[in-house]
Amino acid sequence: ASCAAAAAAATANGSDYGFEGWFTTELGAVRGRVLEVEGTVPPYVRGLFLQSGPGRFNMGDMRFGHALDGFAKHLELHFEGGENGTRVTFSTDFLKSKFYEESLREN
Numbered sequence: 001a002s003c004a005a006a007a008a009a010a011t012a013n014g015s016d017y018g019f020e021g022w023f024t025t026e027l028g029a030v031r032g033r034v035l036e037v038e039g040t041v042p043p044y045v046r047g048l049f050l051q052s053g054p055g056r057f058n059m060g061d062m063r064f065g066h067a068l069d070g071f072a073k074h075l076e077l078h079f080e081g082g083e084n085g086t087r088v089t090f091s092t093d094f095l096k097s098k099f100y101e102e103s104l105r106e107n
Helices: 002-012 098-106
Strands: 030-035 047-056 071-082 085-094
Touching: 047 085, 071 098
Parallel strands: none
Antiparallel strands: 030 085, 047 071, 071 085
16 A cells, blocks of 8 residues: 555656666676575576667757667676576677667767
């Protein structure tokens, strides 16, 4: 009930509670950063988790105003099993599409 009340209050006063960071550009790229695991990961969790979504909402003077218009960015979590538990690595970078590369060149 408290989440519903907070959502209703946020809507009533015009704020976008919980959505403030959705249109935030994140330019950083990471390759193979080993993450510290707190607790345990079940042994059946192995392989690659891949998620894609917008990661950049501006380029030079151009600004995107819709969530589906941002430049694509991928996030990868790689789960590997071993004798000492699960090793998790994190990577993220932009999709190097033709449009993205041309936009970088032309700014």
